[in-house]
Amino acid sequence: MQFKTLYGPVRSGRLGLSLGVDLLGKRICSLDCIYCEVGPTRIHTLERRAYMPARTILEELRSWKSQGLPRPEFITLGGLGEPCLNLELEEIIIGSRTIFPDIPVAVLTNSTLLHDPAVRRELAATQVILPSLDTLVPSEFIKINKPCSGVTLDNITTGLLEFRERYAGRIFLEILLARGINDSEENLARLRDFIPRLKPDRVDVVTMTRPGASPLAKAVDEQTLIAWRTALRGTTKKEGIQQPASIQGQTQDLAQDLATDAQRELVLNSLRRRPQTIDQVREALGLDPAQTRAVFADLTAQGAIQHARELGEDFFQAAP
Template sequence: MKHVFGPVPSKRLGQSLGIDLLPMKSCTWNCIYCQLGRTKHYVTERCEFYPPDAILSEIRQTLAGGAHIDWITFVGSGETLLYKGLGFLIGELKKITPIPIAVITNGSLLYLPEVRSELIEADAVLPSLNAGSKELYERIDRPAPGFTFRQHLDGLIQFRREYRGRLWVEVMLLRGINDSDEALYDLAAALKLVSPDMVHLVQPTRPATESDVSVPEDDRVEQAIRILSTVALVVHPVKGGMNLREVPDLLEAVAAIISRHPVQERELSLALADRFSDDFAKVESVMKELIATGRFNTVEQAGEVYWIPS
């Protein structure tokens, strides 16, 4: 399928059916930690990149398969809110399924009233806020010209005033960049203005755009939790396991997941072991067959081997 992948395990949303609405990589930012690589050309105008009926058809087909799904999650190969018509898709899904709907976004377009209105029916919205100052916002998120920290923060604040669903703000904690006490107190002050229901503290555990991006020390993570907890409940998500047990086409399922984000080799190996009842000779054979297709490469980061698209 072109737009639907999974369900795949999510750190925050259990078994999540992913809906990708964008061409790779369409984004308003060029984040230093992005797992999709650099934004070579900013996209700032909203567009109906693909026909909504085609996307709905894929979703209906997947739902009819009967797989266990905890959330339907809109998460693009770039900035999700660039898809003009997201509100229509959410409204149509509400008519056909009780499964809750989440939207993962960098939040950069929430300053637009029409964007905020399209998200009203979503059950959860997960925007990013990685900095509490203009300087760190520009260093970390590297926005397109015309996108400012004040605009981003004001969009989040206004959205909170209008939105009655669950607002879970994601903070990417980066070693030596936004994990100092000063940066964390600035971030807490900004989050207080937004008033999220939860803060999801995440780390750059997948291969990042820039080589100097790394995971913070444990004491910095603990300090971030202490400081940000004064504003909202802070969740430091635990990674779930990948479920490949019942996928009919193993190659296409693995390719669909890896095309959206790198996958740890050991996570893939565990998922295959579960599929093949701990027949590790079979697991090794299948992993070799997958690599032999030429659709995947491997890279190493922080001592972990990741599978990425060729």
């Protein structure tokens, strides 16, 4: 079965081996971040609709399970835009937990819909949410995140704080720094005041590691990342986070049992969602190096994937 809504599993620094689920199907988002890996936003909106029907997503998850495809450590709802824009979010979360009762569900969100009580209620059934908050300086917010009409920093911070009050799961906050845009002292000072009120379980300060939507998005250097991480140390909840135990060995066995066609399909699916290096795909899918190179060579020869050198590394993505 060719999956329309599932991609990966990909190995992410924050969640381990994660099976991605696309809740949008198109580039639909309330923001248009200059660093977005999936390109410029096409539908810039706060309107919630069933952009990708829950029944399509749940059918694919059932099929993933019945085919015995690699078992992820997390099911991560996200995709080509902001997943909370999907009006059937709750059905998707409950359905995922029913199909895979022992795999936690995480949601990647840009935090712009958390001021809506319905969204906060729907997200309550997840185990982890990963909200992003790149800046608390309004002029920087406009530059880096390009919000659609109706999105304000006040709504975002109020929504995050109200969500934290009742949420029993874990919150992993992400701050992405772009050089010369939101790496200011003012932003750092505002975030240092705000984060202790939010009490996230973890804060990840990151920069671009893949090609983004705009050439204006430039990575900050390692020293800046270290300085920010040091300055924000101690702003999270005290108990910290236990990373899920790795099941890499198990995944590797499963992946090696797959037919070559299935491997090609898994790799292609993953590259349809975001550009990745050969090593990133190999590690996520648990393939051996020779298998991975063979699959990439095959897909390149067929014109199914394209290659570009960015940020000093070779990235591949599915041909349009």
